[in-house]
Amino acid sequence: MREIVHIQAGQCGNQIGSKFWEVISDEHGIDPIGEYRGDSDLQLERISVYFSEANGNRYVPRAVLVDLEPGTMDSVRSGPFGQLFRPDNFVFGQSGAGNNWAKGHYTEGAELVENVVDVVRREVETCDCLQGFQLTHSLGGGTGSGMGTLLINKIREEYPDRIMVTFSVMPSPKVSDTVVEPYNATLSVHQLVENTDETFCIDNEALYDICFRTLKLTTPTYGDLNHLVSAAMSGITTCLRFPDN
Template sequence: MREILHVQGGQCGNQIGSKFWEVVCDEHGIDPTGRYVGTSELQLERVNVYYNEASCGRFVPRAVLMDLEPGTMDSVRTGPYGQIFRPDNFVFGQSGAGNNWAKGHYTEGAELIDAVLDVVRKEAENCDCLQGFQVCHSLGGGTGSGMGTLLISKIREEYPDRMMLTFSVFPSPKVSDTVVEPYNATLSVHQLVENADECMVLDNEALYDICFRTLKLTTPSFGDLNHLISATMSGVTCCLRFPGQLNSDLRKLAVNLIPFPRLHFFMVGFAPLTSRGSQQYRALTVPELTQQMWDAKNMMCAADPRHWSLPHSFCHVQGQNEH
């Protein structure tokens, strides 16, 4: 089986990563203890892409969780699916990066990186045929951007022939926590251009606009933004997790979508997006879904795809086809 190793780093990376695992567990019929409670054999057909099966029949996410402070790890552990992760795969420091890219990349992060790489190596050695890595991080903080890009470059050195997919949350002046976010993002993008194979671009501004304008949430929280990201991540990885004809692994996805090696930053559109309570009053047709998917309001980064020509695109549809 072609396995993927998931790594999440920093506060943002761990929070969206945890939501991602909640959604994926639900789709594969796995409960918070790791037991299979699903109803379809399709749920188990390619479950090994993201899960290790333990000897007692439990499914354990192939995930490594890292941070430079223990607070986020504690909240993941106490979350609804906190007990499903392997305890040895939590790697954290005590000092924090203080939203400083250099601390994450050169000082505190550099001290912790060997411990993270040890856990990554153990998980990689347990795989039959590792297809690549998936990294969840933000580019605005210190750990996700600095230590996240350090980890990506180290993995590239150690596993040069494996694919590297990142879910990178870009900062925005409209939804900004700290004044140094642009510096952290600028320093990180260079690393992603050189060392990642596929980057899914997620943008706080676009996510906030979707919550406010489309989903009609008056004061969107980071929980709402994370819910949106987890649904998008689930949709993007669906073709990797379930049997299908097209883009069934990371390399095929790259071959079909990347015209030149350095042009590997993907815009993700998601449909349908409907506000709470209005779903029962609408019937969504295939043309309407397709139109929504290409609409700038449904893009996970604040850019309008109609303003330029797209070299490649890929549409993944889930659900029963009644046409």
């Protein structure tokens, strides 16, 4: 089987990633504690692409969750599918990156990155035939952009012949948290061009337009945007997760 290891970095990456796991767990008939509740053999035929089978017929995501502060991890753990993930695969620091690309790439992130690579290595060892990696992150913050690109570099060094795909949320002026987002994104894009095989650029502004114009939502939340992203990710990965007949 051609397995894929999923990595989610930073607050945005973890929120999108968690939504993605909710969506594909539902599609494969996996409940919030990892037990199969589906009704079709097709759901299980290629389930090992994204899930490994643990004791007691439980399915565990091949996911590594990374952040430089503990808050995001706590909210993932307390979310509806928080019990699904392997506890050892939560890797986090204490200080945060303060929306600073250099902190994520060179200082705080660099101190944590070896721990993350160890967890990735452990996930890879459970695979029969690793297909590649996928990363969800944003390019506007400090962790997703700075540490996310550092992680891609490290994984590229260790697994040069495996595919690297990213789902990267681009900053946009209308939907902006901080003034330094363009700098963080500029520093990241160079790294993505060098080290990824495929990058899906996600534009928050376009997502808001879909919410306003198509879905007719008056006050879209980040949860609504993340739902759109997870639906797109589900569609993109469908041909990898289900047999092609």
